[in-house]
Structures are given as structure tokens and as C-alpha cells.
Amino acid sequence: MIAANLPALQIVLPLIAAPLCLLLRRGNLAWALALFVSLAAFAIAVALLTQVLDSGAISYELGGWAPPWGIEYRVDVLNAFVLLIVAAIGAVVLAYARRSVAQEVPTSQHSGFYTAFLLCLTGLLGVAITGDAFNLFVFLEISSLSSYVLISMGRDRRALTAAFQYLVMGTIGATFIVIGIGLLYMSTGTLNMADLGARLPAIGANRTVLAAFAFLTVGATIKLALFPLHFWLPNAYAYAPSAVTAFLASTATKVSIYILLRFFFTVFGPTFEAEEITLNNLVVPLATIAVLVCSTVAIYQGNVKRMLAYSSIAQIGYMMIGIGFGTVTGLTAGIAHLFNHAVTKGGLFLVLGCIVWRIGSCRLGDLAGLGRRMPLTMFAFVLGGLSLIGVPLTAGFVSKWVLVQAAIEQGNWLVAVAILAGSLLALIYVWRVVEVAYLRPAPDSAPEAAEAPWSMLIPAWILIGASIYFGVETSLSLGVAEAAARFLLGGAG
Amino acid sequence: MPMIQRHSILRVTTKLLTPFILMFALYVQFHGDFGPGGGFQAGVIFGAGFILYALIYGIEAAEKVAPPGIIRVVMTLGLLLYIGVGYFGMFLGGAFLDYNVLRQDPVQGQHLGITLVELGVGTTVAATMITIFFSFAGRMRRAGRSG
Numbered sequence: 001m002i003a004a005n006l007p008a009l010q011i012v013l014p015l016i017a018a019p020l021c022l023l024l025r026r027g028n029l030a031w032a033l034a035l036f037v038s039l040a041a042f043a044i045a046v047a048l049l050t051q052v053l054d055s056g057a058i059s060y061e062l063g064g065w066a067p068p069w070g071i072e073y074r075v076d077v078l079n080a081f082v083l084l085i086v087a088a089i090g091a092v093v094l095a096y097a098r099r100s101v102a103q104e105v106p107t108s109q110h111s112g113f114y115t116a117f118l119l120c121l122t123g124l125l126g127v128a129i130t131g132d133a134f135n136l137f138v139f140l141e142i143s144s145l146s147s148y149v150l151i152s153m154g155r156d157r158r159a160l161t162a163a164f165q166y167l168v169m170g171t172i173g174a175t176f177i178v179i180g181i182g183l184l185y186m187s188t189g190t191l192n193m194a195d196l197g198a199r200l201p202a203i204g205a206n207r208t209v210l211a212a213f214a215f216l217t218v219g220a221t222i223k224l225a226l227f228p229l230h231f232w233l234p235n236a237y238a239y240a241p242s243a244v245t246a247f248l249a250s251t252a253t254k255v256s257i258y259i260l261l262r263f264f265f266t267v268f269g270p271t272f273e274a275e276e277i278t279l280n281n282l283v284v285p286l287a288t289i290a291v292l293v294c295s296t297v298a299i300y301q302g303n304v305k306r307m308l309a310y311s312s313i314a315q316i317g318y319m320m321i322g323i324g325f326g327t328v329t330g331l332t333a334g335i336a337h338l339f340n341h342a343v344t345k346g347g348l349f350l351v352l353g354c355i356v357w358r359i360g361s362c363r364l365g366d367l368a369g370l371g372r373r374m375p376l377t378m379f380a381f382v383l384g385g386l387s388l389i390g391v392p393l394t395a396g397f398v399s400k401w402v403l404v405q406a407a408i409e410q411g412n413w414l415v416a417v418a419i420l421a422g423s424l425l426a427l428i429y430v431w432r433v434v435e436v437a438y439l440r441p442a443p444d445s446a447p448e449a450a451e452a453p454w455s456m457l458i459p460a461w462i463l464i465g466a467s468i469y470f471g472v473e474t475s476l477s478l479g480v481a482e483a484a485a486r487f488l489l490g491g492a493g
Numbered sequence: 494m495p496m497i498q499r500h501s502i503l504r505v506t507t508k509l510l511t512p513f514i515l516m517f518a519l520y521v522q523f524h525g526d527f528g529p530g531g532g533f534q535a536g537v538i539f540g541a542g543f544i545l546y547a548l549i550y551g552i553e554a555a556e557k558v559a560p561p562g563i564i565r566v567v568m569t570l571g572l573l574l575y576i577g578v579g580y581f582g583m584f585l586g587g588a589f590l591d592y593n594v595l596r597q598d599p600v601q602g603q604h605l606g607i608t609l610v611e612l613g614v615g616t617t618v619a620a621t622m623i624t625i626f627f628s629f630a631g632r633m634r635r636a637g638r639s640g
């Protein structure tokens with residue numbers, strides 16, 4: 001019974017735990033339930049991915065209604081991979097969250113915090129698993145609304161305006177997506193994405209379909225914060241509670257990239273003419289600018305959290321370059337970088353959360369001398385930073401290497417040079433932190449700082465360790481990403 | 494004496510209308526599977542009944558009828574009823590939210606399933622409406638006291 005219902009349980013387990021968390025009222029009990037559920041969701045995601053790799057796509061009919069009329073949950077190699085990323089990060093961040101949230105969020109809001117967190121997890125997993133375009137929009141709204149709430153719980157009062165800014169941009173993005181879905185429904189009469197993919201070629205690129213394509217592209221690019229539609233992201237990440245930043249940075253934008261991939265390659269199909277033009281003439285240049293501009297902006301940030309947020313936009317640029325190439329190598333690089341960056345950036349934000357927990361600030365100047373006082377934490381930051389730069393033997397290197405290969409394959413030397421330049425810029429902004437933390441002595445007025453508690457350090461090290469592990473062992477990240485890329489481009493999954 | 498104490502017509506009309514509003518909400522709720530209506534609409538009407546009462550008799554009086562703490566629990570219970578029906582279908586060997594398996598006869602199963610799910614929707618929507626109203630109205634009250 002459980003095995004047959006795994007796709008549904010993936011979603012409804014965190015979904016039913018969310019209201020239960022609110023009923024529990026006590027923060028610690030809510031946390032324990034949320035952690036248990038997120039671990040179960042992770043186990044389910046692992047089981048689903050293994051099953052998909054063994055025996056191909058899984059289809060689940062929600063409520064027993066057959067697709068294309070009913071809502072279908074469809075797990076193939078691409079979204080099984082995304083589910084695994086989201087569920088894994090969710091579990092690690094929740095394990096980390098208890099101490100961090102206890103300090104950063106008022107006690108009366110703790111059970112509400114875990115409720116919103118689980119709803120956000122449900123929404124993100126739901127977007128990834130569903131095979132129904134409208135259901136995708138509903139889950140996107142669930143995850144977005146709960147993430148606005150989570151961001152607004154930040155200690156800094158500016159968290160409220162940041163959340164509001166995100167709400168406005170996010171709502172515009174979601175509205176564009178639903179308009180696009182509406183136009184597709186108008187011209188095909190179906191909402192099932194596989195069915196849409198089968199029917200659209202016969203209709204051809206009439207004006208309604210082109211408008212749908214434009215709305216979906218812009219909507220998804222707002223959500224995934226592609227330059228120049230990224231302005232909501234730095235503030236939202238900088239002022240949200242540490243655990244929320246780590247969770248959203250490594251899942252929310254990644255799931256939005258998944259939405260784009262799904263619509264581009266499953267619904268419209270890789271042969272859709274407007275798509276090729278968009279990818280080559282719009283996505284690749286914008287993504288390249290994102291890498292260069294946002295890496296440069298990151299160098300000038302005085303707040304390390306904001307710096308990492310800008311670095312995230314640059315890293316999203318790398319993923320979008322790969323996707324923009326539209327080749328097997330390019331898509332492999334994009335999808336693998338999605339995984340590697342989720343692990344690396346999640347780890348870095350968790351490390352930053354440890355620092356905030358200890359010294360109550362993440363301004364660059366306040367980090368002086370931390371290399372001595374919090375050696376384990378700062379060393380984790382250095383390792384994560386190396387992966388961000390793309391030093392060999394780290395996860396960041398693996399996907400960037402494939403990305404450069406994809407660029408050379410295309411004869412696109414300009415982009416290849418930009419990718420390398422981006423790495424050099426990353427070296428500068430990571431070095432600024434390392435320099436302050438290791439080479440500058442702590443001021444006498446600095447508060448005493450010891451290591452962060454183990455309950456926070458261990459989860460942070462799990463992700464940082466993973467970013468090293470996946471730099472050596474690439475069969476999961478690169479292997480599955482390549483299978484997903486081939487699947488998207490029409491080969492066998 | 495608050496202004497509202499003088500408006501006898503409003504007070505008497507509200508007192509007369511409130512039970513009918515709530516009754517009509519229940520009609521829309523349970524008639525939803527045969528006619529226009531359903532959980533969402535019913536929940537809004539039910540919540541509107543409470544909000545009307547709160548507007549006329551003041552928020553303290555309304556909070557006595559519907560204590561915010563309890564309303565919040567009710568809000569989650571509705572959602573849990575909905576998801577619970579889904580799980581129950583799964584335990585009986587169907588898919589999530591499969592109503593066919595709830596009874597021997599699939600038609601009766603569908604009927605039972607949609608009724609319960611809509612009841613969950615109605616409960617949550619009504620409680621959420623009331624909670625949203627209380628939070629905004631309560632804000633004004635707190636601001637008024639401090640200022």
C-alpha cells in the first residue's frame with residue numbers, strides 16, 4: 001500500500017504535518033514533528049529516484065481519476081532528481097533550524113514557523129512532482145505564500161519590506177505563469193503537461209501559443225531571478241531568518257528553474273522554434289551578464305549574507321547558460337550545477353547562520369578574527385567558498401567544467417571566457433571574507449565567541465562535506481543530470 | 494456610551510438576521526452537491542455572519558462567541574478533515590482522495606467523500622475569514638488603546 005502511494009505520500013506527508021504543527025503549539029514539539037516528516041520525505045524521494053532509475057517514469061492518478069482529465073503525479077528522472085534535492089535540503093535545514101530559529105524568531109511564532117516551513121516544503125515538492133500544469137501553479141502559490149511569511153519572520157524590520165517586495169514580484173511571476181497556462185488550455189483544452197506536449201505540435205506556433213510561451217518564460221524567469229528580473233532576491237535572502245535563507249536559496253529558485261525546463265522541453269518541446277530563438281538570443285546573453293555583473297556586485301557587499309545572495313544570482317546565471325545552449329552537454333551542466341549549487345550554497349548559508357547565532361551579525365567587519373575563534377565554522381566557509389569558485393575536487397568545479405565544455409562545443413568562446421571570469425570574481429568575494437576572518441585580528445571590543453552548537457554545526461558540515469564529496473564522486477550529480485538532459489531532449493530516460 | 498449602542502435598528506436587525514445567515518450558510522454547504530454552492534461559498538457566508546455580529550456588537554462580544562484560540566484550532570481541523578479523507582481512501586486501498594473506496598457502492602462513496610471534503614473546506618474558510626477579521630480589527634483596537 002505504501003509503495004504504490006509513494007508519489008502521493010511525498011506531498012501529503014508534509015501537508016498533513018503542517019496543520020498538526022500549528023495544533024501542537026509548543027515550538028519544540030512542532031520542530032520534532034517537522035524534522036521527522038522531512039526525513040520521511042527524504043526517504044521517499046530516495047525511493048522514488050531509485051525506482052525511476054530502475055524502471056522508468058511513475059504515474060500516479062490522484063483520486064483515481066485517469067489523466068488527462070484527473071490530476072496526474074508524474075515522476076521521471078528529472079523531477080525525481082529535483083525532489084531529491086528539495087527533500088534533502090529540507091531535512092538538513094530542519095535538523096539545523098531548532099537552535100537558530102529559537103534565537104531569531106519570537107517564541108510565540110515557533111509553531112507557526114514550522115507550519116509555514118512544511119507548507120513551503122509541500123509546495124516545492126508539489127511543483128516538482130505534479131504532471132498537471134494548473135496543479136503546478138497551485139503548488140507554486142502554496143510555496144510562494146508560505147515563503148513570504150517565512151521571510152517576514154526575520155529579526156530585522158526590513159524583513160517585512162523585503163517580504164513585501166518579493167510578494168509583489170512573486171505574484172507578478174505567478175500571474176504570468178497562470179495566464180500562460182490559461183492560454184495553453186484555451187488552445188488545446190488540456191492541462192496535463194504530457195498531453196499538452198503531445199497536442200501542441202499539431203497546433204503549431206499560432207499567436208495564442210506564442211503569447212502563452214512568452215508569459216510562461218517571463219513568469220518563470222522572475223521566479224528564478226534571472227538577471228535583470230532578480231531585484232527581489234538580495235533583500236529577501238539577506239533579511240530572512242538564517243534557516244529560511246539556506247532553505248529558499250537552495251530550493252526555491254531551483255524549483256523555478258525546473259518549471260522553466262518542464263515547460264520548455266516537455267510542454268513546448270525542444271523543436272519549438274520560438275524556444276530556440278529565446279534560448280540562444282535571450283537566455284544565454286542575459287545569463288552571461290548575470291554571471292559577470294552579479295559576481296562583481298557581490299564583491300562590493302558589506303553584508304556577507306547579501307554577498308552570497310548576489311552570488312546566488314550569478315550561479316543561477318551558470319545554470320541558465322547551460323540550459324540556454326539547449327544541447328545534451330549544456331543541459332547536463334545546468335542540471336548538475338542546480339544540484340551542486342543547492343548543496344554548496346545551502347551549506348554556506350547554514351555556516352553563516354552559525355556565525356549569526358554566535359556574534360549576532362553578518363557584516364563583513366564583524367567577522368574579524370573569527371578564523372581563530374570559530375575555526376570549524378570558518379573552515380567550513382572556506383571549503384564552501386572553494387566550491388563556489390569552482391576549484392578542482394569540489395562540486396562547483398564538476399558542473400562548471402562540463403559547462404565550459406558545452407560552451408566550447410558550441411564554439412561560443414566568449415561565454416567560455418565569461419564563465420572563467422566569473423570564477424575569478426568569485427575568488428575575490430570569497431577571499432574578502434577569508435581575509436577578514438583569518439588575517440585581521442579580532443577587535444578588543446568583540447564579544448567572546450566560541451564554536452556554534454553541534455546541532456547547527458553538523459548539518460552545516462553535512463552540506464559542506466557533500467559539496468566536497470560530489471566533487472569527487474559524480475555518478476549521482478552528473479550521471480543523473482545527464483540522464484535527465486537526454487530525457488528532456490527526447491532520448492530515452 | 495459607544496455610538497453603536499444607539500443604533501437600535503441595526504442591533505435588532507442583526508440579532509434577527511444572524512441565525513438565518515448561519516442557516517443559509519449550512520444550506521449552501523450541504524446543498525452544494527446538488528445545486529450551486531459548496532464549502533467555500535458556505536464558509537464565506539458563515540464567516541460573514543460572525544463578522545456582521547462583530548461589526549454591530551463590537552469585537553469583545555464576538556470574541557466571547559468565537560474565542561480566537563478555538564477558531565484557530567477549528568481552522569486547522571477543517572484542513573485535517575480534508576487531508577484525513579484523502580488518507581482514508583489510501584488506507585482502504587485506493588489512491589489519495591479516492592472516494593470510490595469509501596463505501597461499497599462507488600456512487601455513495603463519491604457522495605460521502607465530497608460531502609466530507611466540502612465540510613472541511615467550509616470549516617476552514619469560515620474560521621479563516623473570522624481569524625483575518627479578528628486580526629485586523631484587533632490591530633485597530635490595540636493601536637487605539639496605546640494611542
